[in-house]
Amino acid sequence: MPVVDEQRPSYVGGSAAGVRRLHEAVAAFLQDGTLPSAGCAAVRTVPSTDLYRDDTTFAAFSVQQQIAPNTDDGARRTALCHHELALFGREDLGRVLDLMCGVGGHLVALKSSGLRWKSYLGVDVNPLALDVARRAAGADAPARFVKADVRDWVPGEGTADTVLLTYEALNTAGREQATRLLTTVATALSPGGSALIDLSVGTSTATAGRDAQVLPDGSTAVLTSVEDTGSDSTQQVLVHTTHFMNADGCRLHFSHPWWVPSPGLLRSLFLDTGLEICSEHQVHAFTDSDKPSTANAVQFVVVRN
Structure with a gap:
């Protein structure tokens, strides 16, 4: 089973109704953690290297991020x-x-x-x-x-x-x-x-909690959450989970550990x-x-x- 959804994030402009749905989803996520699609709760936390190796959708997404001049x-x-x-x-x-x-x-x-x-x-x-x-x-x-x-x-x-x-x-x-x-x-x-x-x-800039934003294209929202899974005085041990969504729901999500010694x-x-x-x-x-x-x-x- 793929770790991420088969369809990639949509980066094309959306309708006014679609943009409104995005902002509503962002508000709901920030307020109480409501996820954009039913399948989002099933996202598995795996190391980033496993995502690059095992999931072609994520692999393609990461290449897009690495070569795009605005990322x-x-x-x-x-x-x-x-x-x-x-x-x-x-x-x-x-x-x-x-x-x-x-x-x-x-x-x-x-x-x-x-x-x-x-x-x-x-x-x-x-x-x-x-x-x-x-x-x-x-x-x-x-x-x-x-x-x-x-x-x-x-x-x-x-x-x-x-x-x-x-x-x-x-x-x-x-x-x-x-x-x-x-x-x-x-x-x-x-x-x-x-x-x-x-x-x-030292100390990661990402602390436990939730964040969300609608990207400048107006048709994509990025929802992120950070969970502390065992930090102590010598290290931060966190899990980062990210959902890319458009007006139709989540198009790509992934979850990976983040360690800061x-x-x-x-x-x-x-x-x-x-x-x-x-x-x-x-x-x-x-x-x-x-x-x-x-x-x-x-x-x-x-x-x-």
């Missing part, structure tokens, strides 16, 4: 990726490993950065995103791609001089899977190599997995974004200890 992922493309690549402080990035590479945004930036690099390997579980990334690479780039779940994929020891694990990937993983991903980073890094790891740390816990996880922090940055702090975690994310440059 969070689209807005983070080349210019901000250039800023991230500059954090390494090296003119030659050597062999680049991009974990959860998506549509290849960092590869596009790498090609236009003026930096030297020997090869690029992008790993992602979403085949639709990899298709976009391959086209972005072109025929002449020393780039290849692997369709794999990074939670299970094992790199060769010391096979990368530069590792990228960005887009708050660890926040979607949870503590256990984050530890596994950090071990993957440490395994892949060559002596003298470094990795860039981007995630929200404290600075102390994150440092412990780095040390436990053989990594050491060299520097910390917030290059997205002034970014206009439809996702607050983007601006609040911290970029860590780490090496093997």
